Amino acid sequence: xxxxxxxLLIISMGSCSSQKKIETTNQYxxxxxxxxxxxxxxxxxxxxxxxxxxxxxxxxxxxxxxxxFFRKRILPCELKKEGESFSLLGEYNTxxxxxxxxxxxxxxxxxxxxxxLQPTEAVIGYKKDGSQTKYFKITGIKEKAPLLFSSxxxx
Numbered sequence: 650x651x652x653x654x655x656x657l658l659i660i661s662m663g664s665c666s667s668q669k670k671i672e673t674t675n676q677y678x679x680x681x682x683x684x685x686x687x688x689x690x691x692x693x694x695x696x697x698x699x700x701x702x703x704x705x706x707x708x709x710x711x712x713x714x715x716x717x718f719f720r721k722r723i724l725p726c727e728l729k730k731e732g733e734s735f736s737l738l739g740e741y742n743t744x745x746x747x748x749x750x751x752x753x754x755x756x757x758x759x760x761x762x763x764x765x766l767q768p769t770e771a772v773i774g775y776k777k778d779g780s781q782t783k784y785f786k787i788t789g790i791k792e793k794a795p796l797l798f799s800s801x802x803x804x
Contacts, residue, residue, distance in 0.1 A: 671764065671786045677777055678709040680787050681734075688796035691765075698742040701771065702789060705735040711778045718784075719771040721762050726773070737773065 681682035686720045691699040701719055709728070717724040717739040724739030764772050774782050 671772060671784045673787045677712055677775075679706040679708045680704065683771070683787055683790045684793050686793040686796065686799065690798050695754050697745055698740060700790040701739040703737040703739075703771070703773070703788070705737060707762065708735060713776045715774040715776065715782060717771055717773055718766065719790075720766070720768060723762070736778070752798075 652653060683701070683703045685699055685701050687697065687699040701717060701724065703717075714726045714728055714737055717726045717737070719739065722741050724741055726737050727740045729736050729738055764784075766772065767788075769792075770788050771790060773785045773787065775785065776782055
């Protein structure tokens with residue numbers, strides 16, 4: 650009986666270390682309006698994509714943004730300055746993903762999505778001054794109308 654309890658204790662301790670701690674308040678940066686917009690090309694080779702835009706209401710000092718977890722995808726992110734404000738952008742492009750994986754038998758993805766999120770939620774992975782990665786959850790992402798591009802008529 651003691652062996653069973655010891656084994657269960659070891660297993661439960663191991664599973665806790667793999668879980669990621671999500672912050673719901675953040676002292677390093679503040680987010681504003683967050684939105685997603687999908688687009689679809691008019692031709693099959695154009696592919697489709699969505700762009701996630703997270704407005705930042707303060708300039709992030711000493712912050713390194715690593716990735717955004719959104720709708721079962723892990724997006725690379727980019728910090729952009731837009732006039733006096735900043736935005737964090739993440740994009741998922743199906744055509745770019747297909748091109749990058751041509752000739753590969755398997756897609757280059759992580760084994761398991763680490764968070765349970767609603768469609769209007771995302772998690773930002775970031776580091777402050779090179780520290781351990783922290784995770785910040787945002788909610789209330791607004792969905793904009795998709796952009797549907799038509800193909801040019803053949804002359």
